Amino acid sequence: MHTHRRSRVSGQSTFGTNFVIAAIVLLTAFTSVIFGQSAINIPSTGLALWLKADAGTPAAGSRVSIWSDQSSNHADASQANGVNQPLATLSASGARVVRFDGASDFMSFVAPLNGLTGATLILVASAAQDYTGDWNGTSNAPLFWNETAYWGCVHLSPFQTSVKYRFGTTQTNNLPAFTRPVSIGSGLSITTAVKNGTTESLFINGSNVLTQSGKYSTINGIAGTGTLGRGYNSTYFAGDIAEVLVYRRALSDAERAQIESYLISKYIAAPPTTNQAPSVSVGPAATVTYPAAASLTGTASDDGLPNSTLTYTWTKVSGPGDVTLSSPNAANTSATFSAAGQYCLRLTVSDSQLTASADVQVTSVAPAPPSAVPTSGL
Numbered sequence: 435m436h437t438h439r440r441s442r443v444s445g446q447s448t449f450g451t452n453f454v455i456a457a458i459v460l461l462t463a464f465t466s467v468i469f470g471q472s473a474i475n476i477p478s479t480g481l482a483l484w485l486k487a488d489a490g491t492p493a494a495g496s497r498v499s500i501w502s503d504q505s506s507n508h509a510d511a512s513q514a515n516g517v518n519q520p521l522a523t524l525s526a527s528g529a530r531v532v533r534f535d536g537a538s539d540f541m542s543f544v545a546p547l548n549g550l551t552g553a554t555l556i557l558v559a560s561a562a563q564d565y566t567g568d569w570n571g572t573s574n575a576p577l578f579w580n581e582t583a584y585w586g587c588v589h590l591s592p593f594q595t596s597v598k599y600r601f602g603t604t605q606t607n608n609l610p611a612f613t614r615p616v617s618i619g620s621g622l623s624i625t626t627a628v629k630n631g632t633t634e635s636l637f638i639n640g641s642n643v644l645t646q647s648g649k650y651s652t653i654n655g656i657a658g659t660g661t662l663g664r665g666y667n668s669t670y671f672a673g674d675i676a677e678v679l680v681y682r683r684a685l686s687d688a689e690r691a692q693i694e695s696y697l698i699s700k701y702i703a704a705p706p707t708t709n710q711a712p713s714v715s716v717g718p719a720a721t722v723t724y725p726a727a728a729s730l731t732g733t734a735s736d737d738g739l740p741n742s743t744l745t746y747t748w749t750k751v752s753g754p755g756d757v758t759l760s761s762p763n764a765a766n767t768s769a770t771f772s773a774a775g776q777y778c779l780r781l782t783v784s785d786s787q788l789t790a791s792a793d794v795q796v797t798s799v800a801p802a803p804p805s806a807v808p809t810s811g812l
């Protein structure tokens with residue numbers, strides 16, 4: 435009921451009311467959010483909807499009937515019908531997401547956009563399959579507002595090989611589309627579309643990939659209720675949605691970059707560096723004449739984790755006699771053998787947590803017997 439009142443407020447007859455509301459909202463410039471170890475600021479002015487799967491959803495493994503809006507608008511996305519409810523789950527990278535099955539799952543929310551000359555859509559999503567975006571780009575849109583007039587519709591559709599979107603104004607043939615240089619497969623990406631009057635821009639993971647001018651400036655012909663997981667003409671989206679932000683204004687570049695930085699560190703950046711084992715090699719196979727010593731040369735490198743200290747250990751793996759090492763805990767050592775024969779020696783290097791080793795073959799050749807005393811004619 436609250437949401438119905440909101441949708442009427444946005445109607446043309448009370449359009450002026452929105453400016454009063456916006457002026458009041460301006461007094462609170464930012465919403466502080468604690469995520470992980472760092473506090474980030476999400477601009478709250480004009481924020482119509484903020485859905486994030488790591489808050490306001492049920493436990494992973496549960497169907498989602500309500501996805502609670504994190505903005506101050508209480509514009510929760512909802513789906514009362516069990517068979518149409520998406521699944522709260524984890525992405526392959528471990529992020530909390532809401533998964534839509536592409537067959538019947540969708541949620542609805544109220545976030546009116548009609549009459550605006552600026553708007554910003556930010557979507558963190560992955561597509562489980564690729565779509566071409568039929569129906570003038572609007573099919574299978576993960577974030578979608580239906581049209582109430584031809585060439586209406588607002589949607590943002592990051593697919594695997596393309597991104598399509600529209601801020602509908604009733605302007606014909608308004609079909610912004612970006613073809614990715616390489617398919618992103620089913621990985622999460624951050625897509626931002628900004629309408630700033632007659633100019634619109636598209637950003638992927640914080641980088642500008644498309645800007646178009648000459649648009650009608652005013653969003654028009656759009657239903658007040660939007661959907662997640664279902665595009666035009668009941669075409670469904672198979673994939674994950676992790677986070678959605680909708681602004682009723684064009685964000686500045688600085689504001690957009692601030693939000694994208696937060697989302698990139700949350701969903702895209704490489705995981706914390708983990709310790710890797712050292713890399714080890716030893717000198718080439720050698721042949722010495724018994725009882726001479728063999729010189730063994732080892733080299734090792736490491737990522738410096740957990741510290742920059744490496745320890746070396748030479749050991750005998752196989753061979754007929756005993757091996758005596760001059761420096762068994764150094765990279766380089768000499769080895770002597772108690773008997774001639776083939777030996778395998780191993781250098782093991784540890785960074786205190788992980789070890790690696792390499793082997794080298796050494797042959798200790800028995801000396802040729804002394805020349806026999808000639809017996810001929812003895």
Ligand SMILES: [Ca+2]
Pocket residue numbers: 709710711712736737738739740785788
């Ligand atoms: Ca290491």
